Amino acid sequence: MIHVAVGVIRKPDGRVLITRRAQDSHQGGRWEFPGGKVEPDEEVVTALARELDEELGIRPLDPRPLLRIPWRYPDKTVLLDTWEVRRFQGHPEPREQQPLRWIMPRDLPRYRFPEANGPIVTAAMLPETYLITPDMPAGPESAFLQRLAERMAEGACLVQLRLPSASAVRWRRLAGRARDLAARYGARLLVNGDIDLARQLGCGVHLRATQLETLTDRPLPVGQLVAASCHDARELRRASALGADFAVLGPVRPTASHPDSDILGERAFAELIADVPVPVYALGGLGREDVPEFRALRAQGVAAIRGLW
Known part of the structure; x- marks a missing residue:
């Protein structure tokens, strides 16, 4: 199982940040919530901070746990360890040249996500x-x-x-x-x-x-x-x-x-x-x-x- 740290990043107005995967990657061309693989013996929040810095140039502040989603694809099994990020330092920019969008949660169903992201999309749309x-x-x-x-x-x-x-x-x-x-x-x-x-x-x-x-x-x-x-x-x-x-x-x-x-x-x-x-x-x-x-x-x-x- 591949352990992945995922961030649902929100602005004060409620918009969430999504990026699009490279065409040659697993589930290529689909939109996703930013994040990446947790290295062996690495804390999840440390991995989340590292990945968001590498991908977007931001540092999450006080992320809170959201969902843990185990998912089996035909070619791999993943565990999406999802965290919500409402405060961060820096200005998100596509450091890996990936398309990036801020969208209102109600618009998330218009975008095609990997299947495992379904519960994350729902959580991002639901209120407190x-x-x-x-x-x-x-x-x-x-x-x-x-x-x-x-x-x-x-x-x-x-x-x-x-x-x-x-x-x-x-x-x-x-x-x-x-x-x-x-x-x-x-x-x-x-x-x-x-x-x-x-x-x-x-x-x-x-x-x-x-x-x-x-x-x-x-x-x-x-x-x-x-x-x-x-x-x-x-x-x-x-x-x-x-x-x-x-x-x-x-x-x-x-x-x-x-x-x-x-x-x-x-x-x-x-x-x-x-x-x-x-x-x-x-x-x-x-x-x-x-x-x-x-x-x-x-x-x-x-x-x-x-x-x-």
């Missing part, structure tokens, strides 16, 4: 927070929808609609209206558990842990997000095998809604996601203030109901 709606309270639907619109207007761009007590008619009606709000505010909506409804609305689906046991294939095409609720290593493996775009793992801390649930804690959470090749959000008793702590543990960010709603 994943809002899960509370159950529908008593009262008019307009108040709930107004609250949802306010959260999206404030920047909640990844939202799961979860209304376990709603009737079938109400559920479908509210899902349609939530889909329209997401389109208005540029958010991405996932509906909880309802694959058929997600297909009809053209939105994503968030799979329950029980659904992971029965599905054998990814339920939606690429472009419609598939997420999964996980509680242990086995469920994380199932989510990855199904081709889920991301997972949610918890509960990490005690929650008011599930006070008797087994708590993972930060250490177990970090151990469970260490080699999971899909982005994972931490769930359970968390809020926006917990994002830095869990991103340092290799999480994509945090998912929450109370803490974000």
Whole structure:
């Protein structure tokens, strides 16, 4: 297995840096995130700094771990050890004459990357927070929808609609209206558990842990997000095998809604996601203030109901 250090380099405006591989190289002509091979006995962050200096003339500052992706090609096996770089010294320039572009994350699917880069592209496009709606309270639907619109207007761009007590008619009606709000505010909506409804609305689906046991294939095409609720290593493996775009793992801390649930804690959470090749959000008793702590543990960010709603 060839160990490769990879950097997802971001500007303050959110744009990410991609470069194109030489035509005569492995996966030649495709776009990639900068990086290179980790030498024997070399620390990954040292290799990342060396490669980014050689390729781009920059020095990463405080990179944080993102994903570790093992991938088998017909002719070689690689481990992409991916780090996010939000601060760096120097001005990136193509020292190896490679084409270089700064692009917004939403435009990444327009570029052809090596297959192993798929989860990195997804992680680069996903936000730090994943809002899960509370159950529908008593009262008019307009108040709930107004609250949802306010959260999206404030920047909640990844939202799961979860209304376990709603009737079938109400559920479908509210899902349609939530889909329209997401389109208005540029958010991405996932509906909880309802694959058929997600297909009809053209939105994503968030799979329950029980659904992971029965599905054998990814339920939606690429472009419609598939997420999964996980509680242990086995469920994380199932989510990855199904081709889920991301997972949610918890509960990490005690929650008011599930006070008797087994708590993972930060250490177990970090151990469970260490080699999971899909982005994972931490769930359970968390809020926006917990994002830095869990991103340092290799999480994509945090998912929450109370803490974000």
